[in-house]
Amino acid sequence: MSKDRINQLLDEALRSGFVPSGASVAERAEIEQLLAAAERARVLKSALDAESRAALPTARARFERYVAAEAAAPAQRKALRPPQSNFLGRAFAMHRRLALVGSAAAIGLVALVAVFVTQSYGGVATASAQVLSENDYAQVQGVITATSGEGADRTATLASDFGDLQIALGDLASVTNVDQLVDASTLRPGDTVTVAGTVAKKDKTTSIAARTLAILKANANPPARPKVTLLRELHNGLEGRITVFAVAEDGKSARVLVDVGSAEQFVVVVNAKTLGELLNGGETAVGRRVMVSQESGSPKGIFSLTPVDAPPGQPRPVGRPVTNGAVAGLVLARDGNVLRVLTDRGPVQVVVTLQTRIAIGPEAGLTADRFRSGNLAIGHTVIIQGGVGRATGQLVADVIWVGAKPMR
Amino acid sequence: MSDTEVEIDDPAAFGRSDAEALAKRAVARDPQAWGTIFELHYRGVFAFVRYRLRGADEAEDIASHVFEIAFANAARFDYRGVPIEGWLIGIARNVVRDHIKKLGRRGYTAEPDETNELSEPDSASGVDLHHDLTAAMRGLTDDQRECVSHRFVLDRSVAETALLMNRSEDAVKNLQRRALAAMHRALASVDYPQGGST
Numbered sequence A: 001m002s003k004d005r006i007n008q009l010l011d012e013a014l015r016s017g018f019v020p021s022g023a024s025v026a027e028r029a030e031i032e033q034l035l036a037a038a039e040r041a042r043v044l045k046s047a048l049d050a051e052s053r054a055a056l057p058t059a060r061a062r063f064e065r066y067v068a069a070e071a072a073a074p075a076q077r078k079a080l081r082p083p084q085s086n087f088l089g090r091a092f093a094m095h096r097r098l099a100l101v102g103s104a105a106a107i108g109l110v111a112l113v114a115v116f117v118t119q120s121y122g123g124v125a126t127a128s129a130q131v132l133s134e135n136d137y138a139q140v141q142g143v144i145t146a147t148s149g150e151g152a153d154r155t156a157t158l159a160s161d162f163g164d165l166q167i168a169l170g171d172l173a174s175v176t177n178v179d180q181l182v183d184a185s186t187l188r189p190g191d192t193v194t195v196a197g198t199v200a201k202k203d204k205t206t207s208i209a210a211r212t213l214a215i216l217k218a219n220a221n222p223p224a225r226p227k228v229t230l231l232r233e234l235h236n237g238l239e240g241r242i243t244v245f246a247v248a249e250d251g252k253s254a255r256v257l258v259d260v261g262s263a264e265q266f267v268v269v270v271n272a273k274t275l276g277e278l279l280n281g282g283e284t285a286v287g288r289r290v291m292v293s294q295e296s297g298s299p300k301g302i303f304s305l306t307p308v309d310a311p312p313g314q315p316r317p318v319g320r321p322v323t324n325g326a327v328a329g330l331v332l333a334r335d336g337n338v339l340r341v342l343t344d345r346g347p348v349q350v351v352v353t354l355q356t357r358i359a360i361g362p363e364a365g366l367t368a369d370r371f372r373s374g375n376l377a378i379g380h381t382v383i384i385q386g387g388v389g390r391a392t393g394q395l396v397a398d399v400i401w402v403g404a405k406p407m408r
Numbered sequence B: 001m002s003d004t005e006v007e008i009d010d011p012a013a014f015g016r017s018d019a020e021a022l023a024k025r026a027v028a029r030d031p032q033a034w035g036t037i038f039e040l041h042y043r044g045v046f047a048f049v050r051y052r053l054r055g056a057d058e059a060e061d062i063a064s065h066v067f068e069i070a071f072a073n074a075a076r077f078d079y080r081g082v083p084i085e086g087w088l089i090g091i092a093r094n095v096v097r098d099h100i101k102k103l104g105r106r107g108y109t110a111e112p113d114e115t116n117e118l119s120e121p122d123s124a125s126g127v128d129l130h131h132d133l134t135a136a137m138r139g140l141t142d143d144q145r146e147c148v149s150h151r152f153v154l155d156r157s158v159a160e161t162a163l164l165m166n167r168s169e170d171a172v173k174n175l176q177r178r179a180l181a182a183m184h185r186a187l188a189s190v191d192y193p194q195g196g197s198t
Helices: A003-016 A025-071 A074-079 A087-091 A096-119 A124-131 A272-279 A368-372 B016-027 B031-050 B056-072 B084-105 B124-138 B142-153 B158-165 B169-187
Strands: A137-148 A155-160 A163-168 A174-177 A180-182 A192-202 A205-217 A227-230 A239-247 A254-259 A264-270 A289-293 A304-307 A326-335 A338-343 A346-351 A357-360 A381-388 A395-402
Touching: A003 A025, A003 B169, A025 A326, A025 A346, A025 B031, A025 B056, A025 B124, A025 B142, A025 B169, A137 A163, A137 A205, A163 A192, A192 A395, A205 A381, A239 A264, A239 A272, A254 A272, A254 A289, A264 A272, A264 A304, A272 A304, A272 A357, A272 A381, A272 A395, A326 A346, A338 A381, A357 A368, A368 A395, B016 B031, B016 B084, B031 B056, B031 B084, B031 B142, B056 B084, B084 B158, B124 B142, B124 B169, B142 B158, B142 B169, B158 B169
Parallel strands: A163 A205, A174 A205, A227 A264, A346 A395, A357 A395
Antiparallel strands: A137 A155, A137 A192, A137 A239, A155 A163, A174 A180, A192 A205, A239 A254, A239 A289, A254 A264, A289 A304, A326 A338, A326 A381, A338 A346, A381 A395
């Protein structure tokens, strides 16, 4: 009995439901066994149909909400292009093994470059690279030096402490002035602003797809560019004002830039607990005055921040209110990619997208993946910052910090 | 015929020109086109992931996630006679693989969740048959399982299965024979009524 012969007989039998008359006794016995297995496999069809029908309404609603949320965030989508394969990987793409070698070589090359960069660290370009990474959620303060475009294509140039950034003011960006929503066209060169959104990098240009932009004051001069240093060892009494706050794409790390005066700023990598505290309170982390400390047992280079008062004679430093996209509360329910969160203002629906950064607090007791999938989010405390989609009116989360379930 | 008027329960009713026009609209992220794609292919994607995962709830979640990834990456879909379902199945394959890896890293397995195994009441022998069939499906290789899903759960022809699996028809016939033989061996120790009992 050849395999081709059995395949042919089985094919005919599956189409007709009968073993072909030309089959030998041995062939007939084998085909009958295979037909019986096929008949049993078809039993799965009714169960699958029932499960698929039961799942469809929820899945359809989830997908429709996802499409609506994505349609409401075109600027964000532009900023979140999928990562491209690296140059060496592409160059060797004809052969998978060589591509792997290429990738390893690229990693080695990056590591080698990193050694040289860290040795000469302090330049504007390298400072920018250290402070902001692709797809970070970031809050940055600076002075507008130019605006261009109209409507959803409006952009602005922001002079920050570590170089110029391009700001995309798409459909999802909400602009406030003294806590009042205003049109983006009112933005003028010389305005000091705090912008929050997603970081994109192309060539040597760093840009932010803005979710919120708060105008703080007018007629300011662009900031001088201080020396920027990555903090590796704790300096006693190190305190200053936060000028940049960034959460990595995977939600596992966060950085702030702390202006300590004397023309020097430090990039400080903070722990998960501090990240939750910086997101909490409905105000931006940028603008707060903090002291840097290190908890015992904390890994080297990971720090905590404690709020401190301003020096005598200066106003209490605080962040700007996030007027249109910050909530904190308890997850009551999950319907597809929408969380229902009980806040002190009542229940709020929050859309979670693939781009939402999930930061897990130290006492949450679950992982980001488990938070995203299933109903494990229910019962956990959360702190959320994002933006309200104009098309849907729903809060689309940029960052979710997940805390513990409250004690009963 | 517009996309919204198509017999959405029957992907086969969708002609090549319809499919090409739909694919072009999908690349442009037309929400209506994606609604049609969802209705046409959700069952197929659900079937693909169902017997690789622990239960229907997990399959629902992963299948939904597949469509979200597809929509987010719509611009990368290159329609050159490749059915959009083939692209969706490719995404599903990667998502399931990643999901199972993550489960493994956390100390979980992709074994069936007994409480989640059945979605409908059944007779005792039917329950056993479903259970053993699901176990038998898990004993197949990924390719064999995909082949059985297409051929016997979704009632696809050898030619359709070959197109979706990017294999020759002869390769599909080989896979089908080996898969059925493996299922027969797995189920041989139990005597079920022919045709199941659902």
